[in-house]
Amino acid sequence: AQSVTQLDSHVSVSEGTPVLLRCNYSSSYSPSLFWYVQHPNKGLQLLLKYTSAATLVKGINGFEAEFKKSETSFHLTKPSAHMSDAAEYFCVVSVFSGGYNKLIFGAGTRLAVHP
Amino acid sequence: DAGVIQSPRHEVTEMGQEVTLRCKPISGHDYLFWYRQTMMRGLELLIYFNNNVPIDDSGMPEDRFSAKMPNASFSTLKIQPSEPRDSAVYFCASSLDRAGGLKYNEQFFGPGTRLTVL
DSSP states (O other), rough: OOOEEESEEEEEETTSSSSOOOOEESSSSEEEEEEHHHTTTTEEEEEEEESSOOSSEEOOOGGEEEEETTTTTTEEEESSSSGGEEEEEEEEEEEETEEEEEEOOOOOOEEEEEE | OOOOOOSEEEEEEOOOOOOEEEEEEEETTEEEEEEEEEETTTEEEEEEETTEEEEOOOTSTTHHHHHHHOOOOOOOEESSSGGGGEEEEEEEEEEEEESGGTTTTTOOOEEEOOEEEE
C-alpha cells in the first residue's frame, strides 16, 4: 500500500541555519509527491510537488526537495531558516485507489525556529 | 480570487445537535474535497466530488456524516447527531483538473472550521 512516513514529529533550528525535514514514501508505482505547509490556525498551502519531470524540485520561500528513488525519500530542505518558517509541514503522496487518485498525508513535522 | 471560503470558522455545539459546515470552492475548480484533522489521526480525506458528483466517500466515518454539492460553487458537510469525538478541524479544498487528474494537481485549502462538540 502507498504511504508516507515523516521521520521527525518535531524539528528545532536556529534562525539562519539549514532546515532538513525527512520524508520516506512507499509506492508500488511512480508516485507524485508534495510538501504542504500549515501555519497556525491556517489552511494548508502547497510548497512544492514532484511529478517525475526533475528529481530536484524548487518550491516557494526558498524550499526545495529531492526525489531519490533508490532511497524512497523526498526530504525537504532550506539553506537558511527564517522565523516565518515556523509551521507544520506535511509530506503527501498521491495514490491510485478504487479507480481514483487521492492524497495520503504524512503525520506532519512541526518546525520551530529560534532566534 | 478570494480562495476557498469556509463557514463558520468556529462552531461550538452540544452533543446530539446537528452541525452544518459550508464551503465555497475557487471559481472554476472542478474537484472539491472535505478533510478532517485531529491530533490522533492527522489529516484524513472524508469525501471528494468531481463536477458536483460524489466520487469517493470511503473516508466518511459513519452514517451520521453526509455531504452534498448542489452546485459548482457550494458544498455542505453535515453531522447529525454530533458527538464529542467529532471535535476536529474540518478543511475544504478545491482543485482544477488541468491534466493527469488528481495525481498532479495542487489542492487549495480553505482556512478550516474548528468544531467543538461538548
